[in-house]
Amino acid sequence: MTHPNHAPKDVRQDAPQDTTAHTRRQLLQAAGLSLASLAAPAALAQAGWPNKAVRLVVPFAPGGTTDILARAIAPELSKTFGQPFVVENRAGAGGNLGADQVAKSAGDGYTLLMGTVGTHGINRALYDKLPYDPIKDFVPITLVAAVPNVMIVNADKARAAGINNVQDFIRLAKSQPGKLNMASSGNGTSIHLAGELFKSMTGTFMLHFPYRGSSPALLDMLAGNMDVMFDNLPSSMPHIRSGKLKALAVTSNQRSSALPEVPTIEEAGQLKGYEASSWFGLLAPAGTPTDIVNRVQKEVARALNDAGIKEKLQAQGAIPSGNTPQEFTRLIDAEHTKWAQVVKASGAKVD
DSSP states (O other): OOOTTHHHHHHHHHHHHHHHHHHHHHHHHHHHHHHHHHHHHHHHHHHTOOSSOEEEEESSOTTSHHHHHHHHHHHHHHHHHSSOEEEEEOOOGGGHHHHHHHHTSOSSSSEEEEEEHIIIIIHHHHBSOOSSOTTTTEEEEEEEEEEOEEEEEEHHHHHHHTOOSHHHHHHHHHHSTTTSEEEESSTTSHHHHHHHHHHHHHTOOOEEEEOSSHHHHHHHHHTTOOSEEEEEHHHHHHHHHHTSEEEEEESSSSOOTTSTTSOBHHHHTTOTTOOOOEEEEEEEETTOOHHHHHHHHHHHHHHHTSHHHHHHHHHTTOEEOOOOHHHHHHHHHHHHHHHHHHHHHHTOOBO
16 A cells, blocks of 8 residues: 555656646747747748739829830739739829839738839939938839930921921020920929920020820820920830921930931030930839849849840830849939939929
8 A cells, every 4th residue: 555645745746847848848839839820921921922913003194104114014924923913003293102102012022113213313302302212112123124215396396496406496495485395204203304404504494394294295295285395215206206296316325226317415405414314113112022022023034035025115215124133223322323413403303
């Protein structure tokens, strides 16, 4: 017969050790499950991206070059990733409204921006207050294309006024200070700044009329309501080829292969150092996973290297890119420095 004090004594000595070990195991298991539950959704969402439609925000009205380029690559991305890449136009404030919307979106890969030299190169210097930070609030993905601007006038009005070249236009503008109207796709766009730089370098004064994109501005150019515009070449090209708009010069420092007969403004206007081209690229909200950024960049580069797409864009005056996120980041940094100097020299400012 066992002594009545032996069993309880053994139990009292062993039980606390077993209970403590069991409790520790439970705590460790609970902690492990908790960490897994926190990490799993993000990992799974990232691994399965995209499992729903992706928004591609264009911060200008339909029909302009930003919109043209977005709609050129969206179908290719849709085919590759098996989910719709839906272009959404959010025009206003020189691209700031659409850019701000993307800046404040979740960095989960489901909202992208077709940014421009305006939204990510010019506006920081032009506006006293921006609702977003073009550097901190975004992750650059890839430069889609670089595009020269083109100085255009209504062909019928040009014939009536005897405007055949840039020098003719400068003489007309100087003879009628403040009476000519200059259209743009919005405050802070390269189209606006190209005109401001032209005004400052020629000593002319024209009234600036900002629109919510190139397309509505071009409608008034075609109707003869505006006198001049420094538009992105792709959006103006169909109207130049139709003969309704006359191209006086391109704003790049070299002639465009799409319009080789058209001189640069530096050549035609005898304005040494004049250069004001545009670029367009994909960006994502800050915090977007690196592997998503790299996957999108790789597929955009592949699409832009397709012979059919490349030929189509080049025919419109665009120069396709598809560079790496690192290269695009360096371009944006350089453009901030360049355009800050242009804005200062031109005296342009938007409150």
